[in-house]
Amino acid sequence: MHTLRQLSALIRLSLYDLYRRKDLVIVTILAVVVLVPMSFATPFGIKGASRYLNEISLLLVWLFVLVIAMTRTARIIPTEIDSRTIYPLLAKPASRTVILLGRYAGVLIASLSVLLLFYGLYALINTMKSAFFPWEVFIQALLLHISFVILVTALALLGSLFFNSDANLSVSGILIAGMILYGQQLPVLAAEHSLPIRAILHILYWLAPHCELFDMRTRLIHHWPAIPWLACFCIFLYALAYAAFCFGIATWLFNRKKV
Amino acid sequence: MSSVITIDHVSKSYGTCNAVSDLTLSLHAGEILGFLGANGAGKTTTIKMLLGFFSPDSGQISVFGHNPSDASTRQCVGFMPETAYYYPYLNIRELLSFYGGLCGMSSTLIRQRSEELIARTGLEHAEKRLLKTYSKGMLQRAGIAQALLHDPDLLILDEPFTGLDPLARIQLRDLILELKTKGKTILFSSHELSEAELMCDRVAIMKNGKLVLAKPVKEVVCDGNTNLERIFLNVLQAP
Numbered sequence: 222m223h224t225l226r227q228l229s230a231l232i233r234l235s236l237y238d239l240y241r242r243k244d245l246v247i248v249t250i251l252a253v254v255v256l257v258p259m260s261f262a263t264p265f266g267i268k269g270a271s272r273y274l275n276e277i278s279l280l281l282v283w284l285f286v287l288v289i290a291m292t293r294t295a296r297i298i299p300t301e302i303d304s305r306t307i308y309p310l311l312a313k314p315a316s317r318t319v320i321l322l323g324r325y326a327g328v329l330i331a332s333l334s335v336l337l338l339f340y341g342l343y344a345l346i347n348t349m350k351s352a353f354f355p356w357e358v359f360i361q362a363l364l365l366h367i368s369f370v371i372l373v374t375a376l377a378l379l380g381s382l383f384f385n386s387d388a389n390l391s392v393s394g395i396l397i398a399g400m401i402l403y404g405q406q407l408p409v410l411a412a413e414h415s416l417p418i419r420a421i422l423h424i425l426y427w428l429a430p431h432c433e434l435f436d437m438r439t440r441l442i443h444h445w446p447a448i449p450w451l452a453c454f455c456i457f458l459y460a461l462a463y464a465a466f467c468f469g470i471a472t473w474l475f476n477r478k479k480v
Numbered sequence: 481m482s483s484v485i486t487i488d489h490v491s492k493s494y495g496t497c498n499a500v501s502d503l504t505l506s507l508h509a510g511e512i513l514g515f516l517g518a519n520g521a522g523k524t525t526t527i528k529m530l531l532g533f534f535s536p537d538s539g540q541i542s543v544f545g546h547n548p549s550d551a552s553t554r555q556c557v558g559f560m561p562e563t564a565y566y567y568p569y570l571n572i573r574e575l576l577s578f579y580g581g582l583c584g585m586s587s588t589l590i591r592q593r594s595e596e597l598i599a600r601t602g603l604e605h606a607e608k609r610l611l612k613t614y615s616k617g618m619l620q621r622a623g624i625a626q627a628l629l630h631d632p633d634l635l636i637l638d639e640p641f642t643g644l645d646p647l648a649r650i651q652l653r654d655l656i657l658e659l660k661t662k663g664k665t666i667l668f669s670s671h672e673l674s675e676a677e678l679m680c681d682r683v684a685i686m687k688n689g690k691l692v693l694a695k696p697v698k699e700v701v702c703d704g705n706t707n708l709e710r711i712f713l714n715v716l717q718a719p
């Protein structure tokens with residue numbers, strides 16, 4: 222009960238932050254501005270070309286959610302330290318593990334609420350526009366995007382204990398973008414090199430987050446079939462395990478951090 | 481008399497700088513201790529160790545007989561930091577609700593205590609305003625309210641009079657003395673020697689990380705021709 226009250230207070234703090242800083246208003250405006258025109262437009266009168274606009278709008282949704290989730294997470298601990306709010310916070314009878322978990326959960330819930338807003342609007346527009354909407358692929362895309370947010374926020378949280386927020390955003394951003402774009406190329410690249418570069422590339426392949434696994438945009442837009450649910454569930458578990466690993470290390474570091 | 485705080489041969493250094501050297505001090509239940517010293521004397525480092533923010537390099541610290549780094553120890557401790565920075569996007573009620581939640585208090589108790597403390601610290605007129613619109617003195621009052629929220633037995637106040645106007649100073653002094661009558665133990669660090677002289681049972685003066693004087697105020701200013709300010713200067717200027 223005691224811990225639940227502490228977690229609930231920490232989560233509410235993040236939601237107040239999201240609401241009071243007007244982030245939610247900006248995100249809603251962005252969602253409407255980006256999704257509505259792109260979903261209804263038919264460029265050059267070519268039927269089917271609107272799918273490509275849909276793809277762009279979903280890419281922008283990915284970017285917005287990624288930016289919001291990462292900037293919020295990357296700032297949790299550095300902002301607490303810089304603004305000195307960390308002192309009254311740590312002086313309360315809450316363990317550092319609970320504080321980190323509560324702050325992480327708060328940012329995660331705030332980021333996921335933004336994600337749900339985008340996906341809700343996307344589903345609404347597309348069901349209004351056409352009779353057929355691939356619900357199964359949509360739910361899988363949503364689940365995998367939630368998994369992706371869980372993973373990247375945990376990664377940014379871990380980074381925030383090593384770097385300041387700007388450096389953290391750069392490092393995490395490069396890692397995530399690099400893995401989305403070139404993650405699958407690492408083993409191919411490794412095969413072309415001899416030791417020790419081959420070993421380094423293999424280690425990087427197994428250690429880095431496989432962000433490319435979570436992207437279902439193409440399937441959703443082109444109405445391709447859904448992936449097997451077992452595969453979807455395994456990717457979800459992978460994200461949870463990776464996030465738990467990052468959170469575990471972050472907790473260990475935060476418990477030893479001098480403030 | 482039972483010891484609330486026991487500091488036993490504690491040392492702490494940052495790199496080559498000795499912030500606290502071989503400090504031994506205790507604070508008894510119901511006592512007000514003025515923790516004095518120039519800037520960089522080691523007061524804040526000692527307070528941070530008392531709150532379990534970090535451990536000493538050597539020596540032992542106990543608060544109510546327990547290790548201060550245990551979260552449960554801090555259930556009985558209220559802390560007001562030197563610089564009053566709180567979440568600017570909250571109002572005072574939300575701030576107290578947040579800290580009350582961290583202390584594991586029920587929402588009914590938080591509401592009741594918040595009412596009392598907002599009135600006591602004179603923030604009723606500003607309770608709907610966000611903290612980012614508060615003046616420095618108002619933030620200090622908010623800091624006092626959050627420190628007292630869970631009705632702690634030990635209060636650690638780091639420079640509590642900073643930024644307060646004369647009226648607020650008197651109100652805070654009265655509040656501290658009232659808390660003493662309720663049996664609370666109070667440690668406050670300050671540069672305000674006149675306040676310390678008026679309120680404290682004992683003063684401890686730190687210089688370059690070392691404790692140079694720890695005596696009851698009555699003994700320090702016993703002859704009537706001197707005051708704490710003069711004693712403080714003599715102690716700090718001594719080689």
